[in-house]
Amino acid sequence: MxxxxxxxxxxINYTGVFYHAALEKGFIPVETGESKVAVKEYLCSQGQEDLWTKLQGYVYGARLELASxxxxxxxxxxxxxxxxxxxxxxxxxxxxxxxxxxxxxxxxxxxxxxxxxxxxxxxxxxxxxxxxxxxxxxxxxxxxxxxxxxxxxxxxxxxxxxxxxxxxxxxxxxxxxxxxxxxxxxxxxxxxxx
Ligand SMILES: [Mg+2]
Known part of the structure; x- marks a missing residue:
């Protein structure tokens, strides 16, 4: 089998990772929810889809060690x-x-x-x-x-x-x-x- x-x-569990990376980059306010979905929804609600795409590149390309x-x-x-x-x-x-x-x-x-x-x-x-x-x-x-x-x-x-x-x-x-x-x-x- x-x-x-x-x-x-x-x-790979990304819980909290996008939140911490986005905070570090100054993309989101602290009170944003910690899930990946919450970070994505916040950025898209601000018309910042580009930042969301960049954030993904940053997490997957430079901050993967944050993930568990x-x-x-x-x-x-x-x-x-x-x-x-x-x-x-x-x-x-x-x-x-x-x-x-x-x-x-x-x-x-x-x-x-x-x-x-x-x-x-x-x-x-x-x-x-x-x-x-x-x-x-x-x-x-x-x-x-x-x-x-x-x-x-x-x-x-x-x-x-x-x-x-x-x-x-x-x-x-x-x-x-x-x-x-x-x-x-x-x-x-x-x-x-x-
Ligand atoms: Mg998958």
Whole structure:
């Protein structure tokens, strides 16, 4: 069995990160909510969509070390290892940001994986895809049986491989299929498959 896993907002927890980075840049007032959505909504409500795009480049390109790993992820991966369940990371990530300084987003994410994941779980296979179509093709070519992602747009995409079971990691939105809000639940799900 092989499980493909998205990276951003599935393994990497950005809670508070956009808020702190935006404060640091002077883009938002302190009283803005701390979630990514609250920061985005504030900037867009001010007609500052450009700043939102720049902020994303800054976080993904220069401040990724502020981000943490979702609770329960390591425990779930240990269970995968113990049960010989194979896994890999497949991430839709452009090499450069859409706007602002030309950070190398792939290098930053690789560094984050090496410093935050590898010390706990050992080497992990990962692929960065420039487009959603490339991501879907990679999910297929890596022969994943399951794919975990926080975006319904990926899992419900017409190009999502039919032989792969989609699993949503997102407690905030409605979804007809399997949905999880914590990695602990994903671990339980795969334990039941053993
Ligand atoms: Mg994601």
């Amino acid at each position: 092989k499980v493909g896993i998205d990276l951003d907002n599935t393994i 790993v979702y609770k329960g992820f390591f425990s779930c991966l240990k269970m995968f290892k113990d049960n010989k369940i194979d896994y890999c990371i497949i991430s839709h990530k452009t090499k450069k940001p859409f706007k602002g300084p030309r950070y190398d987003l792939h290098a930053q994410a690789s560094q984050w994986i090496k410093s935050q994941l590898v010390p706990h779980i050992g080497d992990i296979e990962y692929t960065f895809c420039e487009t959603i179509e490339e991501k879907l093709a990679t999910i297929e070519s890596k022969a994943c049986d399951y794919f975990i992602d926080d975006l319904v747009m990926v899992l419900n995409h017409t190009g999502f491989p039919t032989q792969v079971s989609p699993l949503l990691f997102n407690g905030l939105i409605d979804y007809d299929g399997e949905r999880f809000t914590e990695w602990r639940e994903i671990e339980e799900f795969f334990k039941r498959k053993q």
